[in-house]
Amino acid sequence: xxxxxxxxxxxxxxxxxxxxxxxxxxxxxxxxxxxxxxxxxxxxxxxxxxxxxxxxxxxxxxxxxxxxxxxxxxxxxxxxxxxxxxxxxxxxxxxxxxxxxxxxxxxxxxxxxxxxxxxxxxxxxxxxxxxxxxxxxxxxxxxxxxxxxxxxxxxxxxxxxxxxxxxxxxxxxxxxxxxxxxxxxxxxxxxxxxxxxxxxxxxxxxxxxxxxxxxxxxxxxx
Numbered sequence: 490x491x492x493x494x495x496x497x498x499x500x501x502x503x504x505x506x507x508x509x510x511x512x513x514x515x516x517x518x519x520x521x522x523x524x525x526x527x528x529x530x531x532x533x534x535x536x537x538x539x540x541x542x543x544x545x546x547x548x549x550x551x552x553x554x555x556x557x558x559x560x561x562x563x564x565x566x567x568x569x570x571x572x573x574x575x576x577x578x579x580x581x582x583x584x585x586x587x588x589x590x591x592x593x594x595x596x597x598x599x600x601x602x603x604x605x606x607x608x609x610x611x612x613x614x615x616x617x618x619x620x621x622x623x624x625x626x627x628x629x630x631x632x633x634x635x636x637x638x639x640x641x642x643x644x645x646x647x648x649x650x651x652x653x654x655x656x657x658x659x660x661x662x663x664x665x666x667x668x669x670x671x672x673x674x675x676x677x678x679x680x681x682x683x684x685x686x687x688x689x690x691x692x693x694x695x696x697x698x699x700x701x702x703x704x705x706x707x708x709x710x711x
Contacts, residue, residue: 520654522611522647529611533645534696536614540671542692549697553580556603556637559693565600565635573622574603578639588625596628601635602689607661608652609645616640616694617652618667627667636689638669641697 522529534544547555557580560568567584569591579585586599605623606616616638618624623639630636646652656662672692 518650519648520650522651524611524647526642529647530642530645530696532647533609533611533614533640534694536611537616537671537692537694538614540614540692542671542694544694544696546696546698549577549699552578552639552695552697555695556580557582559637560601560635563601563635563691567598567600568603569596569599569601569629569633570603571623571625571629573624574605575623578603588629593628593632596632599633601637602629602633603637603639604630605639606644607659608655609640610649610652611645611647613649614670615649615652616669617656618669619656619661619664620667621661621664627665630667630669631688634689635691635693636669636672637693637695639695639697642699645696 524532530546534546537544543559545555556568556578560566560580560583565583567586568580569586569588570579571588591599602625604618604625605621607619607621607624608617609615610617618627618630620626624630630638646655653662656666669692672688672690
């Protein structure tokens with residue numbers, strides 16, 4: 490094995506002999522976004538939709554009825570939520586279970602989960618959870634087949650470095666951090682997209698309007 494390695498390295502050295510020395514790698518990464526509020530929110534909604542997630546922009550007063558409709562459309566009759574999910578988000582008419590260290594088997598018997606988030610990234614369509622009171626432990630968003638996540642417009646930043654700066658400023662960098670970009674999916678199996686392999690097959694993102702967004706930028710479903 491060592492002989493083969495030495496032979497490869499000798500060939501690489503011979504092939505690159507006399508090549509120009511490369512300069513330093515540019516490190517001028519973008520760390521702050523430039524988009525206006527409305528454009529940033531619209532970009533986030535578009536990116537999330539490109540991942541085959543369902544996106545709805547609603548008022549906070551509409552959360553409970555929208556959650557109920559999303560569950561009904563997918564035949565989900567049971568919903569689990571962490572203790573910190575606001576009462577106004579909890580729909581009537583569903584078997585609502587509050588997570589109290591439910592076992593994996595108990596979670597597997599639940600159809601859907603409802604959580605908030607810590608931040609969201611417009612450029613990548615990524616939702617960030619840090620196990621906060623309205624987000625719960627990671628298992629809640631991995632086991633049930635449907636994840637409904639509530640994102641406030643004010644939580645949406647343009648770039649990933651901005652999101653991590655917010656997390657650090659809030660002292661959350663040592664918390665378990667989960668990044669969600671669309672429903673769980675893989676293309677490892679004969680290059681065919683398979684959803685629901687490592688997490689929920691269905692992701693519904695409810696974007697709560699707390700910025701003034703022009704009507705032309707509203708997105709009900711992407």
